[in-house]
Each structure stands twice: as C-alpha cells, then as structure tokens.
Amino acid sequence: MCNRAATTREHSPPYAFFPPGHRTNLITVPSCPTHNNRNSLDVEYVRNLICSDLHVNEVGLAMFATARRSFERSPALFRRTFARYRLVVVNGEETFVYKVNLTRFKRIIRAVANALYFHEFGEKFQHHWLVYNATMISENRGFRGLVDTHNPQLRAMLRNVPAAEQHTNQPEVFRYGVYRGQEEHEVLYRLLFYGGVDIYAFGATPEQLENNPQSEPNRGQARDSAILKDQRSEFCNVL
Numbered sequence: 001m002c003n004r005a006a007t008t009r010e011h012s013p014p015y016a017f018f019p020p021g022h023r024t025n026l027i028t029v030p031s032c033p034t035h036n037n038r039n040s041l042d043v044e045y046v047r048n049l050i051c052s053d054l055h056v057n058e059v060g061l062a063m064f065a066t067a068r069r070s071f072e073r074s075p076a077l078f079r080r081t082f083a084r085y086r087l088v089v090v091n092g093e094e095t096f097v098y099k100v101n102l103t104r105f106k107r108i109i110r111a112v113a114n115a116l117y118f119h120e121f122g123e124k125f126q127h128h129w130l131v132y133n134a135t136m137i138s139e140n141r142g143f144r145g146l147v148d149t150h151n152p153q154l155r156a157m158l159r160n161v162p163a164a165e166q167h168t169n170q171p172e173v174f175r176y177g178v179y180r181g182q183e184e185h186e187v188l189y190r191l192l193f194y195g196g197v198d199i200y201a202f203g204a205t206p207e208q209l210e211n212n213p214q215s216e217p218n219r220g221q222a223r224d225s226a227i228l229k230d231q232r233s234e235f236c237n238v239l
C-alpha cells in the first residue's frame with residue numbers, strides 16, 4: 001500500500017489463515033514485494049492467536065492443529081507467544097489465558113483493513129485504523145480476576161452498528177461487513193474469523209488520534225489476553 005510498483009498479489013486475510021480445503025477464490029490485492037505479508041512472522045503469530053481463540057468453529061480448530069505444529073517446530077515461537085500465561089477454568093475445563101502482543105496483532109489487522117478497502121473501493125485508505133478485538137479479555141480480568149465493566153458495554157454497542165455483509169467464498173474462515181458514514185474517514189470494518197472471533201477496524205484521522213488519544217478503543221486494554229481453546233495438556237511437552 002505504498003507508492004512502489006505493486007508487482008505481487010497479497011491475500012486478505014493472509015493465505016496462512018486458510019486451512020487446506022478452504023483456499024479457493026480468496027480475496028487478493030496488488031502489493032509491492034516489500035509490504036507483502038505473505039511470509040511474515042507477524043502473520044503466523046496473529047493467525048495462531050486468532051485460530052486458538054476459545055470462540056472459533058471447527059475450521060478454526062483444524063487451523064489450530066497446524067498452528068500447534070508450528071509451535072512444536074519452534075519452541076522459541078512458543079515461548080514468545082506464551083511468555084506470560086495463567087491457568088483458568090472455562091466452562092468446567094482447564095485452559096489458560098496469555099498475554100497478547102497487540103502491536104503485532106494490530107499491524108496485521110490494519111493490513112487486512114487496508115486491503116479490503118482497496119478491494120472494495122479501488123483506492124487506498126488515506127486515514128488511520130483503530131483496531132479492537134471483541135473476544136479478548138482485559139488483563140485485569142484475565143490475570144487478576146477483576147470485573148470488567150467497560151468492554152462488555154462497548155461490545156454490546158458495536159454489535160448494533162449496521163455493517164453490510166459482504167460476500168466471501170470461505171465464510172467459515174472469514175466474513176466481514178463494512179459501514180461507511182458521511183465523512184471519508186468514517187469507515188468501520190467488522191471482521192469475523194472462524195465463525196466467532198469478532199474484530200473491528202475503525203477509520204480515524206490523525207487529528208482525531210492526536211486530540212483524543214483515548215479514542216482508541218483498545219488503549220485501555222493494551223495488555224489484553226486471549227483465552228485458549230485447547231487444554232494445557234496438549235502443550236505440556238513444550239512448556
């Protein structure tokens with residue numbers, strides 16, 4: 001999405017998000033070789049993060065089987081991903097919460113939003129994206145067991161924002177909706193991964209970011225955590 005020659009195609013979401021059997025007729029956009037995320041470690045990290053989320057469907061679970069292999073191949077990746085974790089019980093089953101690297105997460109989600117915008121409107125998005133994941137839990141809740149009043153309210157509000165459902169060929173992996181307001185920067189993407197991981201990207205101007213730093217919804221939960229779907233026992237050989 002820079003001014004260099006776009007001599008490659010990039011998938012959006014990245015190709016690595018799609019497990020075997022779900023790789024046909026994906027959305028692609030032109031990209032310069034430098035900014036093509038195809039083989040990026042951030043993509044692998046974020047794909048693993050999303051497909052291991054507690055809320056994914058069967059396709060997400062199949063993708064997570066692949067992700068687990070990437071952890072087995074690279075104990076360093078595993079240690080970095082789960083540098084901070086805590087055992088918890090969810091629906092009677094033991095699993096764990098771990099701290100998420102939001103910088104990497106947001107970088108990849110912004111790239112997805114940029115690509116979808118270009119795919120849809122045929123031009124580059126000229127503003128910034130604020131990224132918010134509606135399935136992560138706050139660090140205070142995940143690690144200290146504190147009650148979170150802010151995020152449930154925000155999520156209830158977001159679910160009511162009108163967003164047109166766009167057609168995708170692999171809806172079990174990825175679906176999205178887009179809402180456009182009056183102003184050019186007023187664009188909201190709702191990205192739904194593996195049937196249950198709800199992520200939002202909001203367009204914002206630099207002035208909005210500067211004048212109101214709190215406007216970034218994720219700021220208050222900058223050290224978010226995610227709940228893993230899998231049991232600890234499946235990781236104990238690497239831990």
Ligand SMILES: [Zn+2]
Nearest residue numbers: 001002032035
């Ligand atoms: Zn570029």
